């Protein structure tokens with residue numbers, strides 16, 4: 001018996017933290033070469049694709065930050081639907097509803113997550129069965145973080161972050177401190193360029209110590225390398241100096257280590273276990289140095305169609 005055609009498909013997709021982000025110099029195309037060790041965490045958006053009779057994608061969004069999400073065709077979810085439909089030679093007659101829990105412009109790849117989720121949801125809705133390699137290629141065209149949002153787990157991203165190699169990881173517990181306001185990713189890279197001007201920027205390489213700590217699942221080993229592992233952290237702190245207080249508050253609350261998540265301004269805290277996570281989250285909220293906290297675990301699966 002064949003499956004009935006679907007009229008709606010929901011995909012769940014994780015946020016990410018870069019446990020290492022080694023940043024090279026700007027390339028001629030304006031992007032920076034990276035060695036980025038991505039880790040997917042259990043903080044999710046859900047994107048539901050519903051068939052319509054329209055001639056293009058429409059978007060709606062619910063969630064605490066939904067007023068900051070564009071609902072026009074610049075939304076990465078809408079762009080994903082348009083690109084997939086154009087490749088298949090069909091009309092993107094779809095409504096995309098985003099249930100948003102990932103902070104917007106927070107350095108956790110929220111828009112990228114929605115792009116990857118919409119791609120997978122539309123692929124299932126339209127019964128296209130696009131091969132995984134092609135989906136990853138489309139993701140790379142949408143943005144540097146989008147392939148990892150599809151893949152999930154843990155991976156080394158090279159090139160501008162889009163070329164993925166899976167890496168081994170044990171399980172870890174994290175608390176994220178959501179900041180007031182967002183940071184523009186291009187602005188943080190520009191600040192990186194300004195801060196490193198006239199200095200020798202090394203070719204980005206994955207740290208063997210960090211990869212070993214990740215594989216071991218030993219939070220103390222990972223905590224030892226995290227504070228120096230995000231090459232964009234000085235730039236994010238330069239644009240948002242108050243984040244230093246959030247980092248201090250998390251450590252004072254008992255986190256093993258803290259770092260800026262990607263381009264920020266969300267900060268990520270590695271904690272020993274779920275009990276420590278609850279305590280660190282409560283104390284961070286009480287410190288007044290962040291807007292909200294999210295307790296998560298890693299690794300999390302990539303974009304997944306929900307039954």
Ligand SMILES: C[C@](O)(CO)[C@H](O)COP(=O)(O)OP(=O)(O)OC[C@H]1O[C@@H](n2ccc(N)nc2=O)[C@H](O)[C@@H]1O
Nearest residue numbers: 030031032034143144145146160161185186189262263
């Ligand atoms: C900071 C990270 O989140 C770390 O994972 C990513 O590098 C950013 O990935 P993203 O948001 O998907 O970025 P994209 O949409 O590809 O690029 C947005 C802008 O960020 C800057 N950018 C991004 C990636 C990269 N390797 N070098 C860059 O300089 C460029 O100014 C680019 O125009």
Ligand SMILES: Nc1ncnc2c1ncn2[C@@H]1O[C@H](COP(=O)(O)OP(=O)(O)OP(=O)(O)O)[C@@H](O)[C@H]1O
Nearest residue numbers: 075076104105106107108109110111112114145185
């Ligand atoms: N689905 C989406 N959700 C959120 N923002 C989106 C979306 N589509 C497009 N955007 C735009 O992208 C900008 C960056 O938002 P996003 O939440 O992706 O930032 P980010 O998590 O810091 O990105 P990254 O970590 O990949 O650099 C937003 O300010 C918004 O204008």
